[in-house]
Amino acid sequence: MSELKMDLIDNENKKQKPDADKIAFGKHYSDHMFIMDYSTDKGWYDPRIVPYEPITLDPAAMIFHYGQTVFEGLKAYRTTTDKILLFRPEQNFKRLNLSSDRLSIPAIDEELALTYLKKLIEVEKDWVPQAEGNSLYIRPFIIATEPNLSLAPSETYQFMIILSPVGSYYKEGIHPVRIHVEDEYTRAVRGGTGKAKTAGNYAAAYKAQERATKEGYSQVLWLDGVEKKYIEEVGSMNVFFKINGEIVTPELNGSILEGITRMSIIELLKDWGIPITERKISLEELYEAYDQDKLEEAFGTGTAAVISPVGELNWGDRNMVINNREIGEMSKKLYDTLTGIQTGKVEDLYNWTVEVK
Template identity: 60%
Template sequence: MTQEISIQLTTEPRTRPDSEKLGFGKYFTDHMFMMDYTLEQGWHNPRIVPYAPLQMDPASMVFHYGQAVFEGLKAYQTSTGELLLFRPDKNMKRLNRSNERLGIPEVSGDFVIEAIRTLINIDRAWVPTAPGTSLYIRPFIIATEACLGVRESHTYQLIVILSPVGAYYSGGLAPVKINVESSYTRAVQGGIGHAKAAGNYAASIKAQSNAKKGGYSQVLWLDALEKKYIEEVGSMNIFFKIGGKVITPAINGSILEGVTRASVLELLGSWNIPVEERKISIEEIFEANAKGELEEVFGTGTAAVISPVGELYWNDRQVLINNGQIGPYSQKLYDTLTGIQTGRLPDPLKWTMPV
C-alpha cells in the first residue's frame, strides 16, 4: 500500500498534562490517524486529523455485534531524545490475526507502522520525558456499516490514537496480588481468546471488579472446560519459576499471544534458562509451593512490561510467593526489556525501531 497520508493540523492545540500526574489512558494528543474500508475501494483515504469525537450511525454494526479489534504498543524516549518503538511488526501481525478471526479485512502492517511514525512525529511534543513514562499507541478497527443483519460489516474504520502515560509502578517495581477466578470464563478454545478483540475485555470486567473489591489487583483465568489449567491474567501472560525452571501456559487458541511474552521467552533462551511452554494446572502451582519449589511468578504485558506476583488466592487457599518480594528473574527481565526499549542497553536482537 503506497497511498499518501493527508495531514490536517489542529488550530486549537490541547494543554499538555503534567508528566508527573499522567496515570494510564486519561489524556490524548492533538491528532489521530484514520483510514476507511469499503468493499469497492479496500482500505483508502489515510489521513491525520485533529483529535475529535467520531460521528457514527446508531446502527453501526460495531455497536450491535462487536466487530472491534485493537492493539497496544508504546514509543519510548531515549536519553538522547530519540524515540523508539518496540517490535511494532509483531503488533501488526497480531492485529491481522485478530482481523482474520473476526472477519475484518487485513491491513498492511508496514503502512500502519509508517502512519504511526508520522502521527508520533506530528505530536512529538506530547511524548513524556520523566523516568518510566512513555507514549501509549492504540490502533483499533471498528465495523461502521449501518445494518442490523448478523454478518460481517462491509465498511470499517482504522483509527490510531496516542496517549502519554505515566510509570506503571509509581513507587517502584512492586509485586501484585492476584485472585484465581473460579466462576467466570473469559475465553474458550475455538472462540476469540487468541484475538485482541474488545469483547474479550468486556467478558473480564465483572470478575476484575469482584477481585478489586477483595483487595486483588488482577484476575488469573483458568480454562473454560475443566476450570483447572492456567491461561492468562486479565492484561498479561503469566510465568512461573518452579525448581529453577520457567513454565508458561502454551498458546492454545484461548490465550493472547503477547509481544512481551515472546520477548521474555527469547531472552530466557538466550540466557540458557530452561523454559517450558505447556499446560499447567493451578493445583500444580499450589503443590509446588507446598514443596518449597515455587520460586517466582510474574506477568508480562505492554503496560507493565514485567509484573511480579506476590500472592495468589484460589478457593480460600492463599500462596505467598517469595515472601512477597521481587524475584531475581523478574527484576533482570524488567531491567533488560526497559533498558532495550529506552535505548539504555544494546539491542542485539534488533527489536526497536526509530520513529
C-alpha cells in the same frame, strides 16, 4: 491498500500537555489521530492525519450491535539522547491482522500501517514524554461502521490510531500484587476469541475483576474454560512461573493471547540459557510446587507493566505467598533488560526497536 500517500490536517487548537508527575493512564490524548477507511469496492483508502476529535457514526453502525472490532497497544519511548523508539511494532500490526482474521475484518498492509504510525508520531513527537518511566501509549484499532442490523460482517470499516501520554506504571517501585484465582467466570475458550485482541474479551472479564477488587485483590488468575483446571492468563496479561529453577508459561492453545512481551521474554530466556517451557500447567501442579517450596517466582507480562510480579495467590481456602511478597531476581532482571532496550539504556542486540526519525 492505498499507495503511500497521506493527507494531513493540522490542529490549530493545540492542547496543554499534562504535568509529567500527574499523567493518569488513558486520560490524556494528543492533538492528532490517524484515520483510514475501508469499503468492499475500494479496499483500504484515504489515509489521513486529522485533529483529535469525536467521530460520528450511524446509530445502526455494526460495531455497536455486534462488537466487530479489534485493537492493539504499544508504546513509544524517548531516550536520554532524545531519540524516539518503538518496541517491535511490526509484531503489533501482525497480531492486529490475526485478530482481524478471527473477527472477519479485512487485513491491513502491515508495512504501510507502520509507516503511517511513524508519520503520526513525527507529527506528535512533542507528546512523547521526557520524564523517566513515562511513555506514549499507542492504540491502533478497527471498527465496523456499516449501518446494518443484519448478522453478517460489515462492508465498511475505519482503522484509527490515537496516542496517549502515560506515566510510569511503577511510580514508587515494583510491588508484587495479590491475585485471586477465578473458578466461576471464564475469560475465553479454545475456538472462541481468546487469542484475538477484541473488545468483548475484556468486557467479559469485568465481573470477575469487580469481585476480586472488592476482596482486596489486584487481578484474577484465569483458568481454562472447559475443565477449570489449567492456568491461562492473569488479568489481561500472560503469566510465568519459576519452578525449581525452570520458567514455565502456559502454552498457546487458541484461547490465550499471543503477547509480544511474552514472546520477547521467551526469546531472552532462551538466549540466556535459562530453561523455559511452554506447556499446560494445572493449578494443582502449581500448588504442589508451592507446598514443596519449589515455586520461586510468578509474574504477569504485558505492554503496560512489562513485568508485574505476583506476591500472593488465593485459591479458595489455600493461599500461596510467593518469594515473601518481594520481586524475584529473575523478574527484576527481565524487567530491567526489556525496559532498558525499550528506552535505549541497554544495547538492542535483537533489533527489536524501531527509531522514529
